[in-house]
Amino acid sequence: MSLLDIAGYISLALLAGGGIAAIYRIVVGPSILDRAIATDVLLIVISSALCVEMALNHHTDNIVFVVVASVIGFVGSVTLSRFVAERKKEPVEHA
Amino acid sequence: MLESWPEIADGIAAVLLILGASLSTVAGIGLLRFPDQLSRMHAGTKPQVLGLLLVLVALAFAWRAWVWVPVLILAWVLQMLTAPVSAHLVGRAGYRTKHLKREMLFTDELADVVASHDDQGRPAASADRRTVPQPDPTDHHGRD
Numbered sequence: 001m002s003l004l005d006i007a008g009y010i011s012l013a014l015l016a017g018g019g020i021a022a023i024y025r026i027v028v029g030p031s032i033l034d035r036a037i038a039t040d041v042l043l044i045v046i047s048s049a050l051c052v053e054m055a056l057n058h059h060t061d062n063i064v065f066v067v068v069a070s071v072i073g074f075v076g077s078v079t080l081s082r083f084v085a086e087r088k089k090e091p092v093e094h095a
Numbered sequence: 096m097l098e099s100w101p102e103i104a105d106g107i108a109a110v111l112l113i114l115g116a117s118l119s120t121v122a123g124i125g126l127l128r129f130p131d132q133l134s135r136m137h138a139g140t141k142p143q144v145l146g147l148l149l150v151l152v153a154l155a156f157a158w159r160a161w162v163w164v165p166v167l168i169l170a171w172v173l174q175m176l177t178a179p180v181s182a183h184l185v186g187r188a189g190y191r192t193k194h195l196k197r198e199m200l201f202t203d204e205l206a207d208v209v210a211s212h213d214d215q216g217r218p219a220a221s222a223d224r225r226t227v228p229q230p231d232p233t234d235h236h237g238r239d
Contacts, residue, residue, distance in 0.1 A: 003102075004157065007109030011116035018116075018142070021123025025135070033189045034132055037139040040181070041126060044142050045119050051150040052112055055157035063154075063163065067170045070147075074177030081181075081188035 008056040012049060019045040036080045043073045101159065108156035115149030118142045132194040136186055143178045147171060 022045060025038035047069045050062040118141055125138020151167045189195060190205065197203070 002105065004105040004109045004112075007112050011112045014113070014116035014120045018119035018121075018123035021120075021127045025126040031132060031189075031192075031194050033185055033192075033194055034135060036185055037132070037136050038126055040143065041119070041122050041139045044147060045123075048115060048119055048142070048146060048150045051154050052116065055108060055112060055154050058157065060158065060163060063166055063170070066151075067166065067173060070170065070174040070177055074181050077181040078184050081184040085184075085188040085191055 005056060008052050011052045015045050015049050015052065019049075032084060033081065036077045040073050040077055043069055104156045104159055108153040111149045111153035111156065115142075115146045115153060118146035118149070122146075131196040131199060132189045133186065134199070136182060136189070140178060140182050143174060147174050 019042055022038045022042040026035050026042065029035045029038060047066045050066055054060060054062055122138050122142045125141075126135055129135045129138055148171055151171055155164055155167055191209075
């Protein structure tokens, strides 16, 4: 078991901790924007875990997913925050 | 123990992997413990830039192939371009929908601008005209 293998398993454990915390915040989170932030964190944890797995096993199969995941997260959180901001303006609650 | 270049590169990759992964753990702890949305956003955006950079550099050291370096740079540049935009929009929506604890703010420079405009983004009638920016007909206030 080489040094890189040990570091990879420690990294996967750390990433699992971050992912569990993000999932807790997605479930509990008081507002939809908290869930959007936690979803971004969960996405970055997943792509980091893909990178760690590639470094452990010395292959390059998943790098496309890492590139695509950043764009997917961008579209998701921007759409969600625009939705929240637009919906708040529609009702005439200040009249 | 570490004498040849592949072993040294693997050691560097190991250290960088642990550092990048620990940033994700730090973000998770921040998501759990911070009290309001803006401070959670502060914690949550750390692994998006620095954590991904460390992990990708670790990948470059683990692979030791120049062919894949442009792809790794592409992944990080895409993340660098998109993370500030999405964080800005989430923070803006959070501010406008009052998802923040005002007693935790030291200064709020946005409050004057928001208070002096109505919901359509035009200057309010009660605002001081000298401090309010005049309406720009070419500005669509972020809408198409």
